[in-house]
Amino acid sequence: DVQLVESGGGLVQPGGSLRLSCAASGFTFSDFWMSWVRQAPGKGLEWVANIDQNGYEKYYVDSVKGRLIISRDNAKNSLYLQVDSLRAEDTAVYYCARRYSTSSPYYYYYMDVWGSGTTVTVSS
Amino acid sequence: DIQMTQSPSSLSASVGDRVTITCRASQSISNYLNWYQQKPGKAPKLLIYGASHLQSGVPSRFSGSGIGTDFTLTISSLQPEDLATYSCQQSFNTLWTFGPGTKVEI
Numbered sequence: 570d571v572q573l574v575e576s577g578g579g580l581v582q583p584g585g586s587l588r589l590s591c592a593a594s595g596f597t598f599s600d601f602w603m604s605w606v607r608q609a610p611g612k613g614l615e616w617v618a619n620i621d622q623n624g625y626e627k628y629y630v631d632s633v634k635g636r637l638i639i640s641r642d643n644a645k646n647s648l649y650l651q652v653d654s655l656r657a658e659d660t661a662v663y664y665c666a667r668r669y670s671t672s673s674p675y676y677y678y679y680m681d682v683w684g685s686g687t688t689v690t691v692s693s
Numbered sequence: 694d695i696q697m698t699q700s701p702s703s704l705s706a707s708v709g710d711r712v713t714i715t716c717r718a719s720q721s722i723s724n725y726l727n728w729y730q731q732k733p734g735k736a737p738k739l740l741i742y743g744a745s746h747l748q749s750g751v752p753s754r755f756s757g758s759g760i761g762t763d764f765t766l767t768i769s770s771l772q773p774e775d776l777a778t779y780s781c782q783q784s785f786n787t788l789w790t791f792g793p794g795t796k797v798e799i
Contacts (some may be wrong), residue, residue, distance in 0.1 A: 604789075608735075613738060614729070614780050616789040628787045631694065664736055678741040678784040679727040683736040 571595035571682050573665050585655050589687055591648040591665030596682075599623075599643040602668035604672035604680055605650050607661040615661075618650065619668060655691045662686040695719055695783050697792035703777045705798040712768040716781035721761045726783040728757055728766045731794075732777045740779075741766065773799055 577589040591603070605617040618639040619628045627639055638651040648665050666680035696719040697707040706712050716726065724744035729737040739748045741757035744764055754769045768775055776799050 576698070606791075613778075613794040614731070614782070614791040616791060619787070619789070629787065671743070675724065675743065677727075677746070679739055679742040679782075680729075680737075681736070681739050681742075681748065685736050 571618035573667065573682055575663060575665050575684045575687035578689045580690045580692065581655055582693050583656060583691055585691070586653045587655065587689060588666075589650040589663055589689070591650075591684055593646045593648065593667075596667070598641075598646040600634075602670070603639075603641060603648045603676075604666045604668050604682065605637075605639060605648075606666055606680070606683075607659075608662045608664070608686075609658070609661045612661075617663075618669065620648070652689070655689075657691050659669070660689060660691045662688050694788055695722060695790050697781055697783055697787060697790050698791045699781060699792040699795050701795060702793065703796040703798065706771050706797060708773060709734045710756075710771045712771050712775075712797060714779055716759075716764040716766070716792050718762045718764075718785075719785055721751050722785035723782045725783055726757075726759065726764050727784060729774075729782060730756075730777045731780065737780065742778055747775045768797075770799075771799065775799070 572593045620639045634655045640649045649667045664686045665684045667682040670679040671677045698717045700715045720742045728741040731737040745757045778794045778796045780794045
């Protein structure tokens with residue numbers, strides 16, 4: 570089965586750091602762009618970052634630029650999100666997702682496989 | 694950045710009702726619009742991609758339409774298991790954005 574499993578969340582003090590991980594299985598991880606999406610308590614979904622198959626192209630939502638770094642290790646079938654200088658507003662469930670793209674002639678992009686999420690709580 | 698809005702923010706309907714949710718983009722996004730369903734305590738699930746293409750395995754009572762800035766998600770006959778929040782998401786450019794979500798109550 571195609572599966573994504575996040576880990577690494579927890580309680581951290583403001584200003585602290587965390588490294589979230591996402592383990593992929595059931596598909597050829599290196600063939601796909603990957604994404605991180607987060608959801609603050611009681612709020613909507615917020616796309617956070619995308620990374621290409623080789624880890625060269627990376628895109629971030631403006632609100633996290635400079636504090637969050639997306640990366641991957643294709644040999645380990647793993648996606649990562651380094652979160653630094655944590656703030657209360659970073660408290661959220663963090664989901665990893667597979668970015669799928671259709672082929673010619675129409676190139677649609679969407680997140681078709683999701684993990685169950687890992688919870689990050691920023692509090693003193 | 695492209696801003697996404699949705700209406701209504703919540704709705705209550707009965708089993709068998711036809712339900713329509715609207716999503717609007719702050720600029721034209723062609724048909725690069727996806728819809729997700731999120732049940733309480735669960736991860737989101739893709740329903741519709743490319744504004745109108747039904748994801749494999751999704752019941753045919755779900756449909757999507759629209760192009761440019763205005764889009765709709767329709768549930769033709771609401772079922773008890775459709776209790777969820779529905780969110781649109783644009784993939785027109787490299788910086789993706791979601792709508793705020795529409796909570797559907799039965």
